[in-house]
Amino acid sequence: MPKVIENVGCPYCGCSCDDVRVTVSDDGKKVLEVENVCAIGTEIFKHGSSDHRIRSPRLRQPDGSMKDITYDEAIEWVAQHLYKAKKPLMYGFGSTNCEGQAAAARVMETAGGMLDNCATICHGPSFLAIFDNGYPTCTLGEVKNRADVIVYWGSNPAHAHPRHMSRYSIFPRGFFTGKGQKKRTIIVIDPRYTDTANVADYHLQIKQGHDYELFDAFRMVVIGHGKDLPDEVAGIKKEKILEVAEIMANARFGTTFFGMGLTHSDGRNHNIDIAISLTRDLNKVAKWTIMAMRGHYNIAGPGVVWSWTFGFPYCLDLTKKDHAHMNPGETSSVDMAMRDEVDMFINIGTDAGAHFPIPAVKQLKKHPWVTIDPSINMASEISDLHIPVCICGVDVGGIVYRMDNVPIQFRKVIDNQGLLDDETLLNRIADRLDELNAQGA
Amino acid sequence: MTGKKLNMITQRAVEEGIAMEIGKTSREYFDACNIIEMNELDMKELGIMKNTNVRVTSESGQVIVKAVVARQTVYPGLCHIRQGVWANQVVPPRTQSTGAPQYSGFPVTVEPAPNEKLKTALQLVQGAVGLWKGE
Numbered sequence: 001m002p003k004v005i006e007n008v009g010c011p012y013c014g015c016s017c018d019d020v021r022v023t024v025s026d027d028g029k030k031v032l033e034v035e036n037v038c039a040i041g042t043e044i045f046k047h048g049s050s051d052h053r054i055r056s057p058r059l060r061q062p063d064g065s066m067k068d069i070t071y072d073e074a075i076e077w078v079a080q081h082l083y084k085a086k087k088p089l090m091y092g093f094g095s096t097n098c099e100g101q102a103a104a105a106r107v108m109e110t111a112g113g114m115l116d117n118c119a120t121i122c123h124g125p126s127f128l129a130i131f132d133n134g135y136p137t138c139t140l141g142e143v144k145n146r147a148d149v150i151v152y153w154g155s156n157p158a159h160a161h162p163r164h165m166s167r168y169s170i171f172p173r174g175f176f177t178g179k180g181q182k183k184r185t186i187i188v189i190d191p192r193y194t195d196t197a198n199v200a201d202y203h204l205q206i207k208q209g210h211d212y213e214l215f216d217a218f219r220m221v222v223i224g225h226g227k228d229l230p231d232e233v234a235g236i237k238k239e240k241i242l243e244v245a246e247i248m249a250n251a252r253f254g255t256t257f258f259g260m261g262l263t264h265s266d267g268r269n270h271n272i273d274i275a276i277s278l279t280r281d282l283n284k285v286a287k288w289t290i291m292a293m294r295g296h297y298n299i300a301g302p303g304v305v306w307s308w309t310f311g312f313p314y315c316l317d318l319t320k321k322d323h324a325h326m327n328p329g330e331t332s333s334v335d336m337a338m339r340d341e342v343d344m345f346i347n348i349g350t351d352a353g354a355h356f357p358i359p360a361v362k363q364l365k366k367h368p369w370v371t372i373d374p375s376i377n378m379a380s381e382i383s384d385l386h387i388p389v390c391i392c393g394v395d396v397g398g399i400v401y402r403m404d405n406v407p408i409q410f411r412k413v414i415d416n417q418g419l420l421d422d423e424t425l426l427n428r429i430a431d432r433l434d435e436l437n438a439q440g441a
Numbered sequence: 442m443t444g445k446k447l448n449m450i451t452q453r454a455v456e457e458g459i460a461m462e463i464g465k466t467s468r469e470y471f472d473a474c475n476i477i478e479m480n481e482l483d484m485k486e487l488g489i490m491k492n493t494n495v496r497v498t499s500e501s502g503q504v505i506v507k508a509v510v511a512r513q514t515v516y517p518g519l520c521h522i523r524q525g526v527w528a529n530q531v532v533p534p535r536t537q538s539t540g541a542p543q544y545s546g547f548p549v550t551v552e553p554a555p556n557e558k559l560k561t562a563l564q565l566v567q568g569a570v571g572l573w574k575g576e
Contacts, residue, residue: 116540128539156452195513208519208545209448260453264450264543268539315540329540332536334541335540354566357534357542358502359501382566382570
């Protein structure tokens with residue numbers, strides 16, 4: 001009899017949907033059906049029980065081909081290389097549970113290396129702004145139950161967070177929002193006419209890279225200098241700015257969701273900084289909150305886990321072991337790669353091969369490259385060693401942090417069939433490193 | 442050769458997300474990510490026919506992609522390649538000291554290249570690091 005498992009977590013985007021229903025086969029090895037999940041999540045569960053999954057570590061041979069090796073051999077290879085490396089970098093964790101992230105912290109502290117997560121190329125600038133200016137945020141439950149004005153700024157959830165609008169922001173009927181979309185005003189600020197803009201009440205087609213000016217204009221209106229605005233700011237007419245600012249100021253409960261449009265453009269952290277300042281100004285006349293649209297289901301996790309371990313969420317320099325240090329620009333992965341500062345690279349639960357600018361990939365590839373990831377991807381196909389692991393939410397459970405920093409327990413739905421999970425693998429590498437350090441001492 | 446400076450952004454698309462989970466070496470990923478979305482006016486000005494290949498050159502590299510008019514439209518002067526292997530051939534690695542590369546808002550030149558072939562993801566990435574064994 002196929003078994004139905006309820007309330008399963010989906011390991012894709014920052015929505016971390018935890019209402020998925022998964023039907024698995026008799027022997028617990030195959031996913032037969034998934035419900036309540038977006039098109040992307042469906043592919044993850046399908047991939048999880050695919051016959052094409054790599055189930056054994058692979059080591060690159062001198063002729064360029066890959067040869068299957070055992071987990072023991074792979075662990076020894078990684079530990080030996082980490083022991084020799086002066087400044088190894090472990091980067092990734094977009095798709096790793098918190099238990100794995102804690103074990104990774106142990107590995108890099110023991111090895112004395114650099115530890116970074118995908119936020120470094122994603123919401124890292126948001127962290128910088130949050131350190132400087134605070135984070136007046138809320139949970140997604142509050143958005144669903146209270147929010148009557150929603151702003152998506154530089155963010156396209158219709159594509160990047162497919163269930164965000166239906167589960168939390170635009171469409172759901174909540175405790176104080178019983179009429180759902182009918183009583184909500186949606187404002188999308190984006191240089192493209194995105195599919196999200198298509199369902200919005202207002203689309204402000206901002207000139208790309210000019211977000212700071214538009215935030216500044218909204219701040220002027222909110223603090224009472226609207227009449228002094230120029231006729232046009234960042235490609236948006238004054239009348240439109242005044243109209244939208246009026247809606248924001250009259251919100252019962254408003255939320256600004258911001259995405260990569262702000263953090264990847266000129267200004268970086270300054271765009272977020274002023275978004276937070278606007279939220280503070282709006283709170284003098286209304287109730288407003290702000291939230292980063294985190295990209296992966298547990299990319300908030302390393303920020304939380306490493307903050308309580310070392311005091312910093314990303315870009316960690318652990319080369320002095322128990323004395324942690326963080327300084328993006330100096331200790332961030334892409335910057336270190338471009339200066340060719342690291343002498344070993346471990347790519348875990350992400351794909352730097354596909355998602356780093358190619359000059360950074362070329363620099364990192366000068367040194368030993370290990371990929372720890374369930375899938376064949378660009379990083380695995382250029383690495384010296386590829387170690388496959390379980391997929392969190394499919395063949396291993398664990399704690400994950402949703403984009404609003406709410407922890408959720410993910411479930412295991414199918415048998416791991418001999419695959420190691422990140423936590424076990426990393427702890428075994430750390431154990432071996434401890435032995436090597438003890439022998440060397 | 443005609444070329445024009447455009448402003449490039451590279452962001453996520455649901456097609457890219459689905460294809461990525463199917464696999465980065467899949468046909469789906471190839472089809473989802475090796476396109477540049479442009480405004481029709483720019484295409485006309487540059488003499489680019491819809492669904493033909495173009496060469497995109499930035500300060501840090503170049504790539505051949507297919508020019509399309511997207512449903513999610515861009516205004517004239519702006520263009521978009523979905524995030525992924527093809528986009529990252531041209532994304533500048535400069536980070537303004539934040540760690541985040543210039544994924545959005547960098548100048549590129551786009552010119553018609555109808556006779557150039559699209560490369561696969563593996564060809565581009567393995568080729569960049571000297572591991573590509575194919576043609």
